Amino acid sequence: MRIALHTKVRADRIEEYEAAHREVPAELTTAIRAAGATSWTIWRSGTDLFHVIDCEDYAALLAELEKLPVNDAWQARMDELLDVAHDYSSDGAEAGLPVVWEL
Numbered sequence: 001m002r003i004a005l006h007t008k009v010r011a012d013r014i015e016e017y018e019a020a021h022r023e024v025p026a027e028l029t030t031a032i033r034a035a036g037a038t039s040w041t042i043w044r045s046g047t048d049l050f051h052v053i054d055c056e057d058y059a060a061l062l063a064e065l066e067k068l069p070v071n072d073a074w075q076a077r078m079d080e081l082l083d084v085a086h087d088y089s090s091d092g093a094e095a096g097l098p099v100v101w102e103l
Contacts, residue, residue, distance in 0.1 A: 001054070001058060002052060003055070004051065004097040005050070005051040005095065005097065006048065006050055006051075007051065007082055008082060009049055009081055009083070010082065011047050017081045024074075028070050028074050032065065036055045036057060036061045037061055038054045039053070040052070047083070062089075062092055066089075
């Protein structure tokens with residue numbers, strides 16, 4: 001399945017956000033893959049962030065990541081940089097952007 005999400009970075013923290021993503025811990029990327037993601041891409045337009053995640057089961061991916069200390073540490077770091085954060089709760093599993101058109 002493919003999930004698209006929208007989050008927002010704080011206007012005064014864009015450089016820090018991008019720098020953090022140049023240094024995503026290997027332990028976190030390994031955990032994301034182990035939880036079922038086959039790819040995760042983030043685009044930025046101004047302060048808007050658009051994520052596309054390919055995975056088998058998005059709800060299961062979130063449930064697995066939500067309980068991992070490496071993800072908790074990453075989310076704490078992101079909370080300092082984001083106005084709208086990625087929701088790892090069960091409600092977040094339903095927060096994907098609706099598909100309007102696909103080729």
